[in-house]
Amino acid sequence: MPWLPAQVSTFGGEIDSIFYIILVITGIIFLLVEATLLWFAFRYRHREGRKAEHIHGNWKVEVIWTTIPFIIVIALGAMSFGPWARIKMLGRFPAPGLEIGVMASQFEWMVTYPGADGRLGTDDDFQRRNQVHIPVAQPILVHLSAEDVIHSFFLPHFRVKQDAVPGMDNQVVWFEATEPGEYELACAELCGTGHTRMRGTLVVHSAADFETWYEGATQTAN
Amino acid sequence: MATTSAHATAAAEPHHEPSFVRKYIFSTDHKVIGIQFLFMSLFFLLIGGLLAGVIRWQLGWPTNPDMPLPGGGLLPETMVNQGIVLPEFYNSAVTMHGTIMIFFAIMPLLVGVYANYLIPLQIGAPDMAFPKLNMASFWTAAPAGVIMLAGFFVAGGHSGAGWTQYPPLSANPEFSGVYMGQQLWLISMIVLGFSSLMGAVNYVTTVINMRAPGMTWFRLPLATWALFVTAVLILLAVPVLTGALILLLFDQTIGTTFFSPEYGGEPLLWQHLFWFFGHPEVYILILPAMGFVSEIIAAGSRKPIFGYHAMVLAIIAIAFLGWGVWGHHMFQSGMNPTLGMGFMATTMVIAVPSAIKVFNWLATMWRGDLHFHTPMLHAVAFVGMFVIGGLSGVFVASTPVDIFLHDTYFVVAHIHYVLFGGSLFALYAAITFWYPKMFGRMMNPLLGKLHFWLTVLFFNLTFFPMHNLGIAGMMRRIYDPNQYEFLRPMQELNTMISIAALLLIGTQLIFAFNFFWSLFRGEPAPANPWRANSLEWAAPSPPPHGNFARTPVVYRGPYEYSSPLSVEDYLPQDDPPAEGPEPVPAPATSH
Amino acid sequence: MTMDSADVAVESTHKKPNYMAVFVGLAVLTLVEVGVAFLGLGRVTTILVLVGLAVWKAVLVALYYMHLRFEPPRLIIMVVAPLPLAFILVLAVLTEF
């Protein structure tokens, strides 16, 4: 059975562990409820001479089975706050090792890299279509935007997903790769006929490799 | 038993035989209107099912010329070319599958059919508060359906922006290539909104004002409670959607820019408005189902529903909390992440009233005397599968986990476990349960059980593995997953799912056959075939115009099964108590 | 079942409000509003005062012209029930921008 794709970002592990905690808790609830259901269905099935008991309810058990789920869901919520804040809240972002711009449009990802001056929005910026190159073990800050319709920047192996909304210029995503390699960038929001093929590649280089690639890229860019 | 007399009319007007048109087409009788809605929405259920077939065919054998879409040759080349579903048509198929299933099949089945049919009967009223408005409600819904279907036949094809219609894709034909189809979608939904609204005003007024003497709030059957609360949700949620649809239609047609950013519009505003309606909408789609299941489990277990008051409070709590969670559909949309935290908290809490309901159903079965007739089978299966859907909701409610699972097949699995495993199973339960009342004939129990077991089997084979697809990262609404390397290993599973889905669709034909065959050949039904307590079973099957020969008087709650006070294992709500003062019957008519 | 039968229900015998006084109140409040709008009190103050006045007028209409004051309490509860929803929607979305 297909399962979570290999996980290669610093915070991906946190997301996965919450996923597993919920899986275990809901799994237990699932088994208990379904087992009870089947057991009752079998145990109390109609038999000649059986009469149902005339029971209207019991406030004590109502309180119990209200309180327990309440505590569980509150715990699940509380557990989710921290990672969410670390991953999505601007104020909690780490200092970036590399800032890039990603402009989504029908149906491609235009990636802007800072040129030699290391800053985005200057003349020496250069672009790559559907190609994201990043160094390993560096926080990457992505400035997301969209030109036409809503797209969604989805890096399955990094547990990253963020919609790119036209007109919203302050969308930022960060992540940090732990493993060099080549991964896929997907569009996760229906954006038209070509939604299905709006695919990009994300290459995570080792520090040295990235230097080389970057050198080469800035050379050809100018 | 109170009433089974042949000619019954509580209405004041003298009884004369109405013409065919007045009786079956422009009827103001709530029962006829309910049945009209039933036929209409079953037709749309079929269409929605066929569209699901198109979706699964494409995903099972993506763009494979060796597996041409059966019947694809009948469709124009702009949809299916040489047996291959085109991406434009795939998007329309997904959009229209979702739209039709939710708005034209499940919602009218739950509300249009059963709020109409059941409310007056269960509260002991001769009809709705506003019978003409009721008729108008159906005759507004029907044209909405026609307009919606017309979209398939116009140039440019039908809307392909998903049932959620996120702009700018839906607002600007430049981006979608869809012109007329998009506008017809919007117009149809606006018209349908009026229909829902007329219905809701009627249901709310009727339940508040037309209950029979003795029918206090806490003697209402849970089905009526659920339908009442649902009507309130419709009343308050649908107008928000209508407002948003109108703004979007203006963006489409006259060139306003509410949701398009070039001139300062806000795409996220649409999402807020849509989901402010949309989340209450999903509870509109589950609350009546929960109500029906409560009736059927109690009757099938021959036991009072466990914790009646807790059940009522849970319905109200779900409806109330449901207004504060809409943002959980927008966690990754660019919405302020702090707001997301608040929405996560409320979303988590909303699992609690559902828990109350699930546990009370289980407790109702405990120490019961379970009769597994077809409706009961479906109702018990509802509980089992709604739990799966609800629990998968808890995964996506956790914001960090939703980062990964949002817009993947995990959500598709969630949708279908709550909507098919939940709502549709409850509907199969309800249709088989109230069929004898509606048509005066029993459905065939053997075919019913066959349909049930095959549906449970194929349903789970189809939708359970979708959780895995989602966990592995497969996105929703993609035409060809094989474009992505990391999705390619899943093709085999997708093919398996498609086969199960096609078998599932085929299985529904058993139900269709049973439904129509029993209309003519079913065994004649007694007034109370399930030996149930609520008032509708006191009327003949089918009930005549005006429902009750005499206004029923209600002496007790609806779930007095196996009561020590009665010899039988049931005690109808209108059976006068054996001893004690004879209550004064209501005057049959005041003028 | 006809709707008119309900009309027969005897009107509750409440004291009739002075409709003209309410009318004068509404007219005066409108004038005050227009005045406030151009007084230059500063953006926030103006908005608060104007919204306050508008709500005051709306409440007058609902209570007296629509007779809410004289209706059974359960109807009043029913009528004000959706207002919190309206606030939730607008306020939550406002935090976004």
Place this chain on the structure above:
Amino acid sequence: MDHSAAMTLEGGPVEPGMGVPNLKLGMWVFLLSEVMFFTALIGSYIILRAAQPEAFAEPGVVLNVPLTAFNTFLLICSSVTMVKAFAAIEHGDQKGLRLWLLATVAMGACFLGVQAYEYVKLVDHGFVPFAAGYAAEGGALYGATFYTMTGFHGAHVTIGVLALIWITVRAFMGKYTRASHGGVETMGLYWHFVDLVWIILFTIVYLI
């Protein structure tokens, strides 16, 4: 059928119902949904304005406040005439009912006339709902939200005037009596609601 007969069942009085006639209750229920409809429109306006303050002009710059203040006054007058009509029939005063209803119709129609005049003037100044051709102060969102909100309110007034004409005709036919005038009361609820919405709209759209 009348369910209002008080019953004694199992000890306590059991009287289902709100104690309000169906028609009136139904109108109130309908008005609740109208609240949510206008919430969607007005809410969108508030949100868009907060998000894009520069797309909107200061009060009085584009819109003609004195004219609309007069129009607001007209609507308030029509509310008082409406309630007067209701008060008249409560006392069985047929003549009063007819006159006050006529006055209400007239003022409702005047309101629409003034609004139409206002629209024409505004369009002349390039204040249009769509982005293409927008030439007034602020931005296209201003025009779009303005016409949508006031337009849907105007539509409600139009429906109200038509319904009022119907009620007036029935009043002249003597259909309402001291004992039975649910139609007038229900009509009044709708009409006052439309007035109430205008009170909010006038403040938010014209004055803020």
